[in-house]
Amino acid sequence: MLNVFVGGDHACGINVTGYVICRGGNDHGKIDVPNHGPNEFSGLAVGLNHTCGLRMNKTVVCWGGGGGDVTDNVVGNSFEAIVAGLDFTCGLSSKNLSVVCWGQGWVRNGLGLLSLGSILPGPCVRSVSDCECGIYTQSDSLCSGSGVICMPCGVASSVPPVSPLSPPIRASHSRPLRRGLLAFAIVGSIGTFVGICTVIYCLWTGICCGNKKIHNSVQPTITNAAHNAPQLSNSSQVSRSSTIRRQASRAFRRQRSGTSSKHADREEEFTFADLALATDNFSHENKIGAGSFGVVYKGKLLDGREVAIKRGETSQKAKEFQDKESAFDSELAFLSRLHHRHLVRLVGYCEEREEKLLVYEYMKNGALYDHLHDKKNVEMNSSLLNSWKTRIKIALDAARGIEYLHNYAVPPIIHRDIKSSNILLDANWVARVSDFGLSLMGPESDSEHRPTKAAGTVGYIDPEYYGLNVVTAKSDVYGLGVVMLELLTGKRAIFKSSDTDNGNGGTPITLVDYAVPTIISGELAKILDKRVKAPEANEADAVELMAYTAIHCVNLEGRERPTMTDIVANLERALSLCDNSHSSISSGQISIISE
Template sequence: MTRLILAALLLLAAAASISASTLAVAAGQTVCGVAADNATVYCAGSNSSSARAVAPFVRFSQVSSGGGVFACGLQTGGGAFFCWPIAAPDQLRRVYNGPSPLAELAVGGGHIAAYDEGARVIRWWRGGGRFPAQVGGGFSSLVSGDDFTCAVETNTSAVRCWGPGGSAVQAAFLNASVSTLAAGGSRACGVLSTGAVLCSGSGSGAVAPQDLSDLAGLAVGDSHACGLLKPNQTAACWSLAGATTTLYYPAFGTAFEFLVAGGNFTCGLVTSNFSLLCWSTNGLAAPEVQLPMILPGVCVSDVNSCKCGVFPRSGELCTVSGNVICKRFCDASSPPVSPPPPSPPSPPATSKRVSKGWIAFAVVGAVGSFAGLCSVVYCLVFGFCSHKKVHNSVQPNIAGNNGTVAAATADNGGAPSPYGSPNGSRSRGLFRRQLSRVMTRQRSGPSSFKDPTEEFSFAQLAAATKDFALNAKIGEGSFGTVYRGKLPDGREVAIKRGESGPRARKFQEKESAFRSELAFLSRLHHKHLVGFVGYCEENDERLLVYEYMKNGALYDHLHPKAGAPSSSPSPVASSWKLRIKILLDASRGIDYLHSYAVPPIIHRDIKSSNILLDSSWVAHVSDFGLSLMGPETEETHLSMKAAGTVGYMDPEYYGLHHLTVKSDVYGFGVVMLEVLTGKRAIFKEAEGGSPVSVVDYALPSIVAGELNRVLDGRAPEPAEHEAEAVELVAYTALHCVRLEGKDRPAMADIVANLETALALCEGSAGAAGVGGLGNSSSSASLSITSMELAGRTD
């Protein structure tokens, strides 16, 4: 053990540094980092031609490796962390899932440590019994080496260590006051309050030259250490083994935000462009590591935790609004953050100032009125003559043979989108947001002007259902019971009657649902929306009349009632092609609601029981009792109390009351998983067992590439031409049920993928190139396998 005396004027005034990192060096000169643009972790080796995304569906705040054969990333918010083998970053596994958020993550040679700031405890995973389950207290600067974990006690600045090698490392810092730690291999180094650097371990090197001054952050490898020199933030490194200390200056003149090390490999995040520059021991330059721009620090929500000020550009670098990146070290140019002073009271306004204000108000009002009048004239002249989206728009039916489109124009050139299959199939990479949306709208199926809505008397509808006989009952909707009936002209209809009697809901609720569905269905008409015939509004009775769907609800074919009289099996149960066709039909209906209504219509209750099948097995979306007019853009949302069906409800809507068209996308994703697995949205795997959601049931197998484990056993094993189609549906569903709405695809993109899947089922050789989209993504960027969704902690 040797003391390295390094004068550090900066550290005399510095608060505790931030040890958590957005970059980590793992085995084999592989580096993983959190990308600045989307908070996705990418990994690349010094000999790799490109980076590989780790779970593009998960947003990370920090990453750690410790130079070992696996790395881990802490999810944004700290509620979970995931780990993956360095050799296979697509084999992701969730190791921790709440309930307490974690603040720091430190991966060692074969163990993981994290600090639970709320409970004020350090916890360990995968330690094989070599570490305690947890240790309480206030700690900072959590680090791990091959067989130890250390941290600095916040109240004493003393170093405490745990694990087989912990006692030897801790002994090196006896009676020392440490501000920050770094670890690598079997050693740890700490910056003392005096400005000196102290390293543990035998043969840790001689005293570094005295001209090394103003040392900032540390990085420690197996046999070397590096630090940043102030004020220019350049790197200086020295050996930790051998009789003499070898000092070297890699990348002389290049400023770095911070350094990370693992084994005999070191990398720095370049200040000028947040790219990487790496080198081996003795400063030998390594090949460039191809990672995207990396976050210069961990994004945090509490600006008051930034003792040395906020990093410039935090707002544009952090993906979560309001989060900031703290500066790592204090200097004269970044004083500690203090609350802004209160604004001085406004001086009382004089009568002269008030008079000028009224004049300004009158001028602005006149200009605004003139502009408003111009807008009205413009709308009258141009708006009603245009062919933009309207409720009763007639869609151009320009599809040619096999559903191909004669012509379409892209809004932005058809930028590639990452939704597709990860296993190299022809169908991967078919989502292209803008081009696909335009083309899919044109393929959504023919529409025509709606026939006039009929008004029936209650007596007419009672006669059609034989006075609402029990044997005429065929289901229930959002505000009442549905009966099968026959009108005098021979038309078969489904009649939904609002609840009445002592068990009825409040009249206002029934009236609201009735008015909502009547308003929407009387204006909308599409091949894949349930056909609306008429209504009855008489005294307290509220009834809606629809076209009768002979084959009932999709739900009943996927989940037949136990003990029901046996009959010929449903073709839905035995045909993957029909299942995919039904999904495609329904997606076209929902896309019509989202893409053609102004503002868009949010259904709010997408589920398999609201997808009805006519005599030709064509699917129709039904039940608009909860539907609402949505915001004009996907970037905005409605704030309202959640409503819908448990198991299908968007977590963002249910938890945050943020409603967007993407809430329907989530519900449809659950329906797709139902179709694939044959499981209900919420079900019990065994009698007396706990309820399980189909999302939690299916996703682990889908992301692990083991889709066959969860496919509905009633359906035959997919044939060669169907397997790829089923796979594409599964990965489309996976994207639809992502936790954040902004990460889910638009319905138009889902339609495009389901069209491709159906074409694959039909054996179309050109299915992967429908619409001329081609192949736009690599399988490496799409995989998220072996994700363990159970909330295990070890």
């Protein structure tokens, strides 16, 4: 199914062949889908006893009873989108972008088919060129004459009809045509001569005969703007609407953002044979994990360097269900220009026929997820991570890496998939953020970007982003908040309630729902990971500070979450408390980040 819509006791969806299918109770004929062709409907609205469909031509048809009783004001009119209540339906009129509702529930309450007035169906953006799928025709009035509103992709835009083409002009063998052909022949001859000279020069100098190509990149310049590391605040931040551009083309990969640096790193382009040899032909024994577009293997290059090699899936099934090309391009584009102690470094890449591989520096201690949730880690001394100071340090490392993406990358970058399995640990237990296959970049890290299909991992994905399809830097903040709760409790982002101290069932529960109420009630000690020794006085203050920071990170509203600069400041404070037994947090310091 491409999508599913659920009513009272029936559900409808559009399958991959473009047909509407309904199942469940059939009171009033609500699952009796009218005859239709493939890809005739773009969306559905399902109520208690009715179903409505939005056709590709923007007209609406309803079946069943209660909330699907359309009138003459609905039949023949066009709509951009429709939604259903229990016994009524509402649509966004294409004519004037007003909301129009119909059905028994709406009429019974004396509301009739009243227009609710024009609304803003999306953020106003600065330029028409930012709208890939056209613009709303009412943009000028809704944006107060400044900016336009992008149409969501998949919905046809209201574009004026194109005037009929003029009759073709019969070509004649005129004198200007003969002159053009002569000029073309002369230019072509010159171009051929220059090409031959270029090939001879390459062969003579050996420039074109190297065994390895070099992929150049430059490190973006870090601005000198001072950051005063303010404490966490609940004040609203003004967000400026702008669109986000996903940089996924090969042409973009060759361009590097930021000011050039004479110490710029260089990414090698390896051959597939080199990487197959390094991984023992990608043997199962060398498999160490999976990323956004493929499987990760440990490898050893001929020069002795240990690396992690991510190989894109090549099976036909994998190609159908993932955007491998886009994920590969994203990681190569981002990592080749990002250089930070807390980001995994890209060593090189390989592109041969269908094969796409990325080569990273090897992280000896693996992923944070494995250390927290490995069944072997059941004792206090079984892992170096079983100390509060180390766990706070790892959270701080990850926060610093994400802060670099938000504040210092040019342009800023939103990771979109912050989770414990994407936080890797090197030989010195320094944490580094990895996997940029889902990352996006835009002109402002704190602004809302145009709607895009929600991506991420269940349990870590920002509920505001998932519900509204509007991504901001605060989406990464939410993911890091869940990771901090993992570090505090030792539990997965989603786990069975039987895993809790008091649970006696097997109902899945989110870590946020489990931990936040307990922390707010002042009973943090009840949910702390038992594999870690109970925090001492100074550690208790540090753990409490990280806990209060975490619950603000997972606030349902993005504007109520702290910035990464705020988070780094608080975690630095928490780490210093672990090192200083005479320090403690005053009640005033805690109150500024508590509800």
